[in-house]
Amino acid sequence: SIPGSEMGLRAFDPESLFCPYPTSTHIEELCASIFRSHRETSQYCVEELQILRWKIFSREEVLAYQNKSMDEMWQLCAVRLTDAVQYVVEFAKHIPGFRQLGQNDQIALLKSGSMEVVLVRMSRIFNMENSTVFFDGKFAGPELFKSLACGDFIASVFDFSHGLCALRLTEQQVALFSALVLINADRPCLEDRDRVLRVRKDVELAFTHILHRDNQESLLHKLYQKVALLKNLCSLHIEKLRWFRQYYPVTVHSLFPPLYKELFVSDTDTHTMVTL
Ligand SMILES: CNS(=O)(=O)c1ccc(CNC(=O)c2cnc(OC)c3c2cnn3-c2ccc(F)cc2)cc1
Numbered sequence: 001s002i003p004g005s006e007m008g009l010r011a012f013d014p015e016s017l018f019c020p021y022p023t024s025t026h027i028e029e030l031c032a033s034i035f036r037s038h039r040e041t042s043q044y045c046v047e048e049l050q051i052l053r054w055k056i057f058s059r060e061e062v063l064a065y066q067n068k069s070m071d072e073m074w075q076l077c078a079v080r081l082t083d084a085v086q087y088v089v090e091f092a093k094h095i096p097g098f099r100q101l102g103q104n105d106q107i108a109l110l111k112s113g114s115m116e117v118v119l120v121r122m123s124r125i126f127n128m129e130n131s132t133v134f135f136d137g138k139f140a141g142p143e144l145f146k147s148l149a150c151g152d153f154i155a156s157v158f159d160f161s162h163g164l165c166a167l168r169l170t171e172q173q174v175a176l177f178s179a180l181v182l183i184n185a186d187r188p189c190l191e192d193r194d195r196v197l198r199v200r201k202d203v204e205l206a207f208t209h210i211l212h213r214d215n216q217e218s219l220l221h222k223l224y225q226k227v228a229l230l231k232n233l234c235s236l237h238i239e240k241l242r243w244f245r246q247y248y249p250v251t252v253h254s255l256f257p258p259l260y261k262e263l264f265v266s267d268t269d270t271h272t273m274v275t276l
Pocket residue numbers: 041042043044045077078080081082084087088121122124125133134135136145148150153157
């Protein structure tokens with residue numbers, strides 16, 4: 001991070017005054033720890049993203065991406081997506097109660113929820129003024145991803161980011177919404193659904209607590225509508241991956257990150273996540 005930006009600007013970040021340290025109630029402590037985990041596992045803080053905002057790829061740089069072969073661009077995105085997912089895995093591990101779940105349930109929640117949380121976080125790195133997203137060091141429009149041949153999926157990712165960005169969530173709301181997306185007791189293949197439900201109930205209480213405190217209860221149903229969109233986006237991602245893998249099985253098998261394969265390629269049995 002940019003030296004000094006951390007303490008200087010952050011000290012006046014109004015949100016940090018709301019849950020500065022664990023207060024008396026369990027729910028407020030939960031808010032504080034989820035907010036802390038989110039901040040500590042975001043590759044860039046809001047201030048840094050503000051400064052990076054106007055670092056946009058030039059026409060030549062965009063052309064260089066568009067001239068990449070399909071498998072080269074897919075490989076680059078798989079690597080970048082896995083970077084972002086790794087931070088989400090760290091975020092999950094710091095959600096109170098997540099580590100107490102069974103190992104298989106932790107993996108099941110990450111398999112089904114990590115891409116969704118990456119998409120929620122993408123609203124933080126989206127610039128509504130020029131509809132660009134921070135990717136590979138600068139801000140890029142959808143046209144940069146042309147050689148993926150997934151125009152509809154990329155357009156949907158940009159639309160989703162735009163829509164979520166428009167809700168102007170605070171960092172604490174992003175943190176708690178991300179935890180809510182991840183701790184979902186309706187996910188497939190959970191062994192101890194009740195235990196997940198107990199953790200989920202606490203996160204729901206924390207989320208409604210801060211929405212009430214922010215006087216923004218109206219956000220709740222809007223965000224639940226976004227959850228349905230997230231599900232579709234993730235299915236589209238898996239569909240595109242299956243399509244790509246038909247043409248480039250060796251690229252997926254030998255050049256995609258193991259964590260990406262474990263999370264998104266259904267029939268692989270690699271266990272990189274055992275390092276949870
Ligand atoms: C997680 N912390 S954070 O601070 O919110 C944070 C998060 C992320 C990044 C860096 N950006 C990305 O990783 C990223 C941005 N946009 C994308 O797509 C629009 C990305 C990205 C990674 N994979 N893909 C992608 C996925 C599937 C596909 F078909 C094409 C691209 C920086 C900072």
